[in-house]
Amino acid sequence: MxxxxxxxxxxxxxxxxxxxxAEKSSGLSxxxxxxxxxxxxxxxxxxxxxxxxxxxxxxxxxxVDPSHRDLAILAGSKAxxxxxxxxxxxAAMSMTSSFAAGDLAGGIxxxxxxxxxxxxxxxxxxxxxx
Amino acid sequence: xxxxxxxxxxxxxxxTFFALVMLLVYIPSWIRGPxxxxxxxxxxxxxxxxxxDPALVATAEPxxxxxxxxxxx
Numbered sequence: 001m002x003x004x005x006x007x008x009x010x011x012x013x014x015x016x017x018x019x020x021x022a023e024k025s026s027g028l029s030x031x032x033x034x035x036x037x038x039x040x041x042x043x044x045x046x047x048x049x050x051x052x053x054x055x056x057x058x059x060x061x062x063x064v065d066p067s068h069r070d071l072a073i074l075a076g077s078k079a080x081x082x083x084x085x086x087x088x089x090x091a092a093m094s095m096t097s098s099f100a101a102g103d104l105a106g107g108i109x110x111x112x113x114x115x116x117x118x119x120x121x122x123x124x125x126x127x128x129x130x
Numbered sequence: 131x132x133x134x135x136x137x138x139x140x141x142x143x144x145x146t147f148f149a150l151v152m153l154l155v156y157i158p159s160w161i162r163g164p165x166x167x168x169x170x171x172x173x174x175x176x177x178x179x180x181x182x183d184p185a186l187v188a189t190a191e192p193x194x195x196x197x198x199x200x201x202x203x
Binding site: 005006007008012015016019029030031032033034035036041042043045046047048049050051052053055056057060061065066067069070071072073074075076077078079080081083084085088089092093095096097099100101102103104 | 162163165166167168169171172174175176177178179180181182183186187190191192193194195196197198199200201202203
């Protein structure tokens, strides 16, 4: 198949809207990478986090590799306090169930929504130190 | 009915009709462009939505993540 755009304009808009909403509701920043990662989306995600520089701490990147049918969700070191592995696994499940049906954009939007819903503020244990 | 008329009625008109039906069937998918189908190869350029500068990725040092998960479909 010829090289082209992964998403239509309307799909891109919907994904960007979901990204903004997720950022607004959870306070973390999100991005989605869709492309070939040579079968190792986790390594690709680490490089993407590296490219973000100091912003990587508060960032959650979802790496979707449609050619290898592989997905990785990586949370930066501070973002991981808010998003435990159970929450990312839940988001991954909602993404992959849509991907398996051929709906990339819908899966990404569902996954972002799940991530934002489960990103919680960590409990404050020492009120006197706040 | 001359030969030319017969050709027109029995060949040209049905062919035009078939072509019209074919166009009506294919036009929506031409407009939408290729669709992702699981199991077939991926055709599109990589995109990083909401991320940083894609040019930096090639030279960026990998950063260890704080958490996350992987999945396949």
